[in-house]
Amino acid sequence: EADIYQTPRYLVIGTGKKITLECSQTMGHDKMYWYQQDPGMELHLIHYSYGVNSTEKGDLSSESTVSRIRTEHFPLTLESARPSHTSQYLCASSEGGRRPYNEQFFGPGTRLTVL
Amino acid sequence: SQKIEQNSEALNIQEGKTATLTCNYTNYSPAYLQWYRQDPGRGPVFLLLIRENEKEKRKERLKVTFDTTLKQSLFHITASQPADSATYLCALLVSGTYKYIFGTGTRLKVLA
Numbered sequence: 368e369a370d371i372y373q374t375p376r377y378l379v380i381g382t383g384k385k386i387t388l389e390c391s392q393t394m395g396h397d398k399m400y401w402y403q404q405d406p407g408m409e410l411h412l413i414h415y416s417y418g419v420n421s422t423e424k425g426d427l428s429s430e431s432t433v434s435r436i437r438t439e440h441f442p443l444t445l446e447s448a449r450p451s452h453t454s455q456y457l458c459a460s461s462e463g464g465r466r467p468y469n470e471q472f473f474g475p476g477t478r479l480t481v482l
Numbered sequence: 483s484q485k486i487e488q489n490s491e492a493l494n495i496q497e498g499k500t501a502t503l504t505c506n507y508t509n510y511s512p513a514y515l516q517w518y519r520q521d522p523g524r525g526p527v528f529l530l531l532i533r534e535n536e537k538e539k540r541k542e543r544l545k546v547t548f549d550t551t552l553k554q555s556l557f558h559i560t561a562s563q564p565a566d567s568a569t570y571l572c573a574l575l576v577s578g579t580y581k582y583i584f585g586t587g588t589r590l591k592v593l594a
Contacts, residue, residue, distance in 0.1 A: 398580055402584075407586070408586055409486075409571075409584045409585055409586045409587070410526070410571070410584040412581055412582075412583075415580070415581065417580065425581070426581075426583075457525050457526075459525070461580075468513075468514040468516070468531055468533075468575055470516065470528035470531065471516075471526075471528065471582070472528070473525025473526050473527070474525050475523075475524055475525055476523070476524065476525050478523075
């Protein structure tokens with residue numbers, strides 16, 4: 368069982384609201400990731416981090432921002448939610464070190480609906 | 483651009499048979515390939531990793547092959563069970579990074 372947690376699991380919110388999706392892991396992993404996944408579609412990387420104070424944008428353009436102040440915590444923030452942000456958001460982590468192929472441990476996801 | 487293709491249609495097989503799922507990629511030369519299982523409403527779970535210099539990898543009833551000439555990986559589940567029903571994703575490591583590109587996944591249904 369992976370020790371990676373996401374809250375909330377489900378969120379329905381109105382347009383224009385600011386939201387933060389929480390992600391925490393207790394495995395001490397250096398690398399953390401945020402993916403966006405629509406039903407039946409592939410995971411798209413939107414943000415990743417190699418360690419504290421390190422964040423990078425992924426391949427999918429996103430209006431969200433992330434921070435990595437602590438190793439275990441990697442929150443994602445949307446300053447002004449829009450209906451186009453409706454999706455499943457998955458957080459993942461993997462070990463640090465020089466091995467690039469470490470498996471990723473995924474959280475249960477946050478299902479976001481913006482009305 | 484880099485592209486990964488997995489069977490978009492669902493695969494239905496009878497319990498006890500071997501399921502074979504395909505992952506094809508183009509414009510890409512990955513050094514590592516991973517397979518994940520994803521159940522509805524949940525995050526993916528890692529199953530197997532295979533390196534470009536490995537032709538085959540096994541774990542219990544699972545087998546993965548990696549053909550860099552054909553740019554293809556095959557994922558086999560032998561003696562399939564209804565509990566194996568899920569979506570299976572392949573993921574390729576982007577060279578020189580720690581990022582993976584995921585395929586859309588193939589939905590497998592094992593019929594009792």
